[in-house]
Amino acid sequence: MSHHTILRVVAKFLIPPIILYALYVQWHGDYGPGGGFQAGVIFAVAFILYALVFGLDxxxxxxxxxxxxxLFSLGxxxxxxxxxxxxxxxxxxxxxSYLGHDPVHAQEWGILLVEFGVGLTVATVMIAIFIAFASRIPSISDEEW
Amino acid sequence: MISPDTAAIVIDALLFTFLVITALAIVQLRHLFAVVMLAGVFSLLSAGLFVSLDAVDVAFTEAAVGAGISTVLMLGTMALTAREEKKSPHPIFLPLLVCLVTGAALIYGTLDMPPFGSPDAPVQTHVAPDYIARTPVETGVPNIVTAVLASYRGYDTLGETTVIFTAVIAVLMLLGWDTKNRSLARNARRREEDREKGDEA
Structure with a gap:
């Protein structure tokens, strides 16, 4: 897709807000809808979009x-x-409750930690599955679309 | 003026109508690209229904996973196989009968369930009030869904994370990631370069 200028420019504009939104969903999951699963998927989408526009390599x-x-094992x-x-x-x-002196505060820390683990695993697993599929597909020439 | 209740019923009815139309279209179509796209539409409509049920966390997941990632992965799978669905050589009567019987059994099962949104339903009288009462005191987390997911039911969520981990292990064992030796892709690129050179000459 080397000559699709509009796609490349729009993708470059979109990727930072997508990552920022993923981080917001990750760390704001205690207060609003969202959490590790959703944040991980949104985070992965930014990288998949990058691969779709700029190539898997x-x-x-x-x-x-x-x-x-x-990283997916670490999560x-x-x-x-x-x-x-x-x-x-x-x-x-x-x-x-071991994570803080006060059991209520410790719960918040625990939730934050495990949600980080979930987010890390989900994000990298989605990128990994995408790479596993996409690396088997010959890059499609523009005429085929 | 339309009351909020009427508006909610109209929106639900519209979403359900579109859901059924999308499902029928998926069954009818043989062109897999269209089927994948409609599956994404189906997920997005379900997400809309979840929002109207006030289940925003579920709606968020459905929109991100069902309509987002799944569509991309399905397109990737489609690119590895075929673009058209083959016609099945078997008659459709037996599968149709199985579907009808299962559907009828499920609908029969719902007859015993408490009416939708009933405050007397067991789910509203048993664990839900317990979580609502305990979450602010015990965890201090405003979103009860997050507290249940990551703390009260932390064991289940660990299981879910392990399922996702197992899934990627399975995919990598079956497909692997052939990023270094992408012979097909390399050949395609070489052809393209040759063509460009030919154009220049």
Whole structure:
């Protein structure tokens, strides 16, 4: 799509607000609708849009597959780890009360942590699945569309 | 003037009508590109219905996952297979019968359910008031959905995250990511470059 100037310019304009909105949905999930799942998907959409307009090779240069592989595992690790660490403090699995002096405040920290794990996993998994599909497709010439 | 209740009923009826029309169109069409796009429309209409049910978190997920990512992934899958659906050689009577019987059983099942929005429904009298009473005191999180999802039902959400993780492992085991050795793509690009060189000459 090297000569689709309008698409390239519009995509460049859209990608930063999409990422910003994803971060808003991620960190504002305690107060409004949203959370890790939705934020992760929106975050992934920014990168998928980048790949659609600028090509898969450009995306893989920005986000190497080795990094993606580590990040989607790390997300699950953050979630499960938050639960396991609680057990070292003598609490039940996924009991967040060890995260602060005051149990109510600790809940907020726990929710923030596990939502971050969810968001990280969902975002990188969606990008990974997209790359897995798209890397098998020969780049479609403009006439075919 | 139209009262808000009437407006809500009209909007629900419109959304449901479009939902049924979209579903019928998906069944009828053989052109898979159109089917994928209509599936996205179907998700967006469902998201609208969830908003009208005041389930904004579910609507958000449906719009982002159902209408957004799924459409892109379905298009990617379509590009790997065919653009047209093949006609099935089997007669449609048995599947039609199975669908009708299942549908009838489901509708029969709803007859025992409490009326829609009834305050006496078990869901409104059992856990929901408990969560509404406990969430502000125990977690201090204003969005009760988030508190239930990440704290009270943290174990379920860990399961969901693991499901997504398992899904990507399965996809990568089946397809892999062939980003280095994209022979097909490389050949296509080489052809294009040759053509451009030919044009210049």
């Amino acid at each position: 450009a995306l893989v240069r920005v986000f190497p597959t080795a990094v993606i592989r580590i 699950v690790l953050i979630y499960a780890g938050t639960g396991f660490v609680a057990m070292f403090f003598g609490k039940n699995f996924l009991d967040y």
